[in-house]
Amino acid sequence: FEVDKALADPGYVQSRREILDRYGLGCWAIGNHLVGQCVCDPIDARHRGVLTADVWGDGEPEGVRQRAAQRMADTARAAARLGVEVVTGFTGSNIWTLLYSFPPNDFAAVEAGYQDFADRWNPILDVYQQEGVRFGLEVHPTEIAYDFVTTRKALDALGWRPAFVINLDPSHFAH
Secondary structure, eight states: OOHHHHHHOHHHHHHHHHHHHHTTOOOOOEEOHHHHHTTTSOOOGGGGGGSOHHHHTTOOHHHHHHHHHHHHHHHHHHHHHHTOOEEEEOOOOSSGGGSSOSSOOOHHHHHHHHHHHHHHHHHHHHHHHHHTOEEEEEOOTTSSOOSHHHHHHHHHHTTSOTTEEEEOOGGGSOO
């Protein structure tokens, strides 16, 4: 399922529905993990390998983050056109590297990371809310939420918005 095609060509979405119907299948969620990762990540050359050329652009980190945010908003629009109410994915995190606190971290930097997350994701979630779609974060290492404590912090940072939910992936219950 290609987000850009879904937005540009109504026939594309219909063709995807026809494929599902032909085989008696349904679709309840679509994923966009790798692009979502780039919304908050410190961008480096490794990200080029997981992004399309249009999202990568010239590779300037803030530009990549902004294009990734736009693509995540577009994913909500495409999901709504497909009749899907959930997009699963990652959020990225600019503070994941501070997980292990030795040498000691400046905890103001951790709090600033949650504020950065809220600043970057709230506009995306506005689109999700407008489209009647929810974003389900797959709680996972390298994300803003990677355990119970950080999940609560992420939810608090967003004001517990109904458009932001958790995608339960039982494979992450243990290392």
